[in-house]
Amino acid sequence: MSDPVSTKPTIRMMRLTTRLRINGPVLQAVLLSAKMRDYGYETQLIGGNPPSEETDVMERAASYGVEPVVMPGLTQTLNPLTLVSLVRELADMMRTYQPHIVHTHTTTAGFLGRLAARIAGVPVIVHTLHVYPFEGYYNRVTTSIFILLERFGARLSDSIITLSEGLRRQLTESYPITRKQRIIVLPLGLDLTPYTQMKRHRGHFREAYGIPDNVPLIGIIGQLLPVKNHALFLQAAQIVKVTVPDAHFVIIGDGEQRPMLERRAQALGLEGHITFTSWIEDVAAAYSDMDLLVNSSHNEGTPLPLIEALAAGCPVVATHVGGIPDLLDGGRLGALVSPNDPQALAEAIVHTLQTDYDPQPAREAMVNRYAVERLAQDLDSLYRGLLAKKGVTFPVETKEPLSSH
Structure with missing residues (x-):
């Protein structure tokens, strides 16, 4: 050329x-x-x-x-x-x-x-x-x-x-x-403008998937691969549902483990409380409507969904692996839990849902760094x-x- x-x-x-x-x-x-x-x-x-x-x-x-x-x-x-x-x-x-x-x-x-x-x-x-x-x-x-x-x-x-x-x-x-x-x-x-300028709880994502406006919505985004450990997310969801019976869970993404994860969700009694969306084009709408984003991976570098969610004003809970502790300032910008501990993940989810959240410190940190x-x-x-x-x-x-x- x-x-x-x-x-x-x-x-x-x-x-x-x-x-x-x-x-x-x-x-x-x-x-x-x-x-x-x-x-x-x-x-x-x-x-x-x-x-x-x-x-x-x-x-x-x-x-x-x-x-x-x-x-x-x-x-x-x-x-x-x-x-x-x-x-x-x-x-x-x-x-x-x-x-x-x-x-x-x-x-x-x-x-x-x-x-x-x-x-x-x-x-x-x-x-x-x-x-x-x-x-x-x-x-x-x-x-x-x-x-x-x-x-x-x-x-x-x-x-x-x-x-x-x-x-x-x-x-x-x-x-x-x-x-x-x-x-x-x-x-x-990253281009974080679509997330920083977005209003919270617009309702577009919930409406598209038939999720009620008044229930806590906990999501996870990523390829459905073993390293992402969606099975841990499902185990924690089962525990959360005991304390927060109207909670709804959403898995955004697709991959080789989807059939297995759908069977696991059913076996854990999550039918009616969980939605698999596959990949979606307007992920910003999902961040707007989520009350909490989870990362349950065995290993990560610097996961985009955590950055985007925090820029959008959505709180996060994540496993203490890879580059996540640096991203979350050791837990200052989002809850960190040990990997492979569904009880700890569930407790962090419930605690975050029940705590007043100020999105501004995390949003400013994401814009300044990323x-x-x-x-x-x-x-x-x-x-x-x-x-x-x-x-x-x-x-x-x-x-x-x-x-x-």
Whole structure:
């Protein structure tokens, strides 16, 4: 691809992620592909085929003026022949596009993209680890392979980004991937305006799913996968229902465990008290109508639903895992409970429902930490610094002063 006609030099970037699905890494990649234009960057976003049930990720990208390039083979595969073919294909794409920077997200895309970038002679290579991928996601053999891939990829990287200080500690102490000095902490950057400007309890979500206006509504959002531990949410719901008999529970998302979870809900006597919605387009409406959002995962990086819910004024309860304690300031911004303890989770849910909640401290914290403008500025400084070390410099883009939220 040739340079666009412009009076200023453009920094070309190739951004890679694995599958184009509705999750934190992909949404972050889409938003940054759009936002970094303001700082003089042109981005080619590459990802694997979206799952059939999540086609709206392409619509979300289009709404930001981003057109991802789909590589059908770019999935979480460990097939050596497939990996070699993908590296060759990516290296060819990089030689054609000639990016100044390759920035990868997720382990598989991170390994393939960084190796291809080194082969293609890309000046700067950056990788973001959004989650701690070595607990709760894969079996022991697969986990060991991914640890080796991350260690190898770290040697190819000019910089590695994590989303929280806790995640950096884990990556340098529990399963050392690289030295602490080579990892920079940059929290997520999100467009939180739809949530901060939203009114509470509008009723649109409850009306759509036939949930009464006057009952406590407790929700959970995410892929229905083992690591998300929805079974714990259901166990806690059964206990909560004893104390709060009119409580209603909603599970937003889809995935391989849905049939099992539906059977479990019925076995726990939750029929009539729980709604499975699958994926929904207007998640803001759900935050508006929820009285509480729960995260019950075995492991997490920096989960988007918690940030969005707090920005929307909805209180949260979450398990003390991964990057969640950092996100919630050790419990100041939301209740933290031990993982795999349904009684503790249920008690935290009931206590939160019965306590007057002031949403302003958490809302302000989310905007200050996770607004996309802050991340774009931080990344611009990082990218230009790394390019300068390689002898590649560009004039700095000037921007109008930001309006306050």
